[in-house]
Amino acid sequence: DIQMTQSPSSLSASVGDRVTITCQASQDISNYLNWYQQKPGKAPKLLIYDASNLETGVPSRFSGSGSGTDFTFTISSLQPEDIATYYCQQYDNLSFGGGTKVEIK
Amino acid sequence: QVQLVQSGAEVKKPGASVKVSCKVSGYTLTELSMHWVRQAPGKGLEWMGGFDPEDGETIYAQKFQGRVTMTEDTSTDTAYMELSSLRSEDTAVYYCATDFTAIHAFDIWGQGTMVTVSS
Numbered sequence: 001d002i003q004m005t006q007s008p009s010s011l012s013a014s015v016g017d018r019v020t021i022t023c024q025a026s027q028d029i030s031n032y033l034n035w036y037q038q039k040p041g042k043a044p045k046l047l048i049y050d051a052s053n054l055e056t057g058v059p060s061r062f063s064g065s066g067s068g069t070d071f072t073f074t075i076s077s078l079q080p081e082d083i084a085t086y087y088c089q090q091y092d093n094l095s096f097g098g099g100t101k102v103e104i105k
Numbered sequence: 106q107v108q109l110v111q112s113g114a115e116v117k118k119p120g121a122s123v124k125v126s127c128k129v130s131g132y133t134l135t136e137l138s139m140h141w142v143r144q145a146p147g148k149g150l151e152w153m154g155g156f157d158p159e160d161g162e163t164i165y166a167q168k169f170q171g172r173v174t175m176t177e178d179t180s181t182d183t184a185y186m187e188l189s190s191l192r193s194e195d196t197a198v199y200y201c202a203t204d205f206t207a208i209h210a211f212d213i214w215g216q217g218t219m220v221t222v223s224s
Contacts, residue, residue: 044142094152
């Protein structure tokens, strides 16, 4: 099975900071990599699909890049409403990364 | 607008089974590939299984094979996930989710169903 290693597991940043999360696949998954945002008590929300495509309605401060085994998710300017846990997911066998909890410093 | 509406919270004893439902509104279940994802308290997301449109079959994560059954009632546009031989580690929120726009991602989610396993 394909394993997804997501890092860091948590981070603290100031409003306006650039935030970067990485996800590494144990084997080549092409661009079949998605990113989700989950706020406490809520279902996950799709932000990025196919590594770099922004889901409709998602603010442009969110972006994704990468292919093969190494992927990056970026929030260009952290906002208070971005406080959440973010997960990567590969769409080959559908497993998720361990998550990154983003907090405001 | 497509919505997935799940059944309410459940409390079960160890060894019992639970069946969670997910009703589709605004679309037809036969046009969707339904999946199930769970999340234990304070933990991450775990894909359990779902319908693979390329094979036309339901596939299950190896961890749950033999214990989980996913079915559909097309007459009511309702999907079901039944988990048997429950243990305390199965205490979690269970979500149904679908790849509505066929973008290889779960773009529509149910609201979640809390299942508590406790003696």
